[in-house]
Amino acid sequence: MFVIMVYDVGEKRVGKVLKISRKYLYWVQNSVLEGEISESNLRKLKYELERVIDEEHDSIIFYTFRTTRYYQREIMGIKKGGEDNFL
Amino acid sequence: MFVIMVYDVGEKRVGKVLKISRKYLYWVQNSVLEGEISESNLRKLKYELERVIDEEHDSIIFYTFRTTRYYQREIMGIKKGGEDNFL
Numbered sequence: 001m002f003v004i005m006v007y008d009v010g011e012k013r014v015g016k017v018l019k020i021s022r023k024y025l026y027w028v029q030n031s032v033l034e035g036e037i038s039e040s041n042l043r044k045l046k047y048e049l050e051r052v053i054d055e056e057h058d059s060i061i062f063y064t065f066r067t068t069r070y071y072q073r074e075i076m077g078i079k080k081g082g083e084d085n086f087l
Numbered sequence: 088m089f090v091i092m093v094y095d096v097g098e099k100r101v102g103k104v105l106k107i108s109r110k111y112l113y114w115v116q117n118s119v120l121e122g123e124i125s126e127s128n129l130r131k132l133k134y135e136l137e138r139v140i141d142e143e144h145d146s147i148i149f150y151t152f153r154t155t156r157y158y159q160r161e162i163m164g165i166k167k168g169g170e171d172n173f174l
Contacts, residue, residue, distance in 0.1 A: 060162070
């Protein structure tokens with residue numbers, strides 16, 4: 001499946017969240033990652049994130065799709081990250 | 088159609104980008120807005136944003152869908168904004 005992940009977490013936890021997420025997804029731009037991921041890896045990702053975020057202050061949204069066929073993706077301005085640009 | 092918009096823009100332009108975007112979409116969390124929008128309003132939104140962003144430094148991604156049928160949306164942690172919570 002394909003995932004778009006957007007996070008809004010406290011400054012102290014940004015580094016940890018990013019480090020975990022980058023093991024599974026690629027960085028797209030500030031606070032956004034994307035990628036193809038298996039269901040089991042998505043579960044692992046969520047499990048690891050749950051352990052570092054503060055559930056009373058932080059928020060992470062996962063949009064999951066079976067395929068990328070049903071959406072269009074358009075960038076305005078510069079392309080910061082992406083599949084071809086692991087940082 | 089339905090739009091997820093994520094922005095990564097210079098601090099000086101965040102306020103303007105947010106003000107414009109909120110006329111058309113609802114705020115979900117830091118750097119993320121969503122909403123049902125007509126094609127003509129999406130064009131207006133992009134036109135207004137193009138006039139305020141710095142295309143060499145800022146990045147805005149639009150994911151557009153005909154319906155929300157093909158994705159699942161899951162929140163980890165707190166729900167910050169949303170359709171029922173205009174800020």
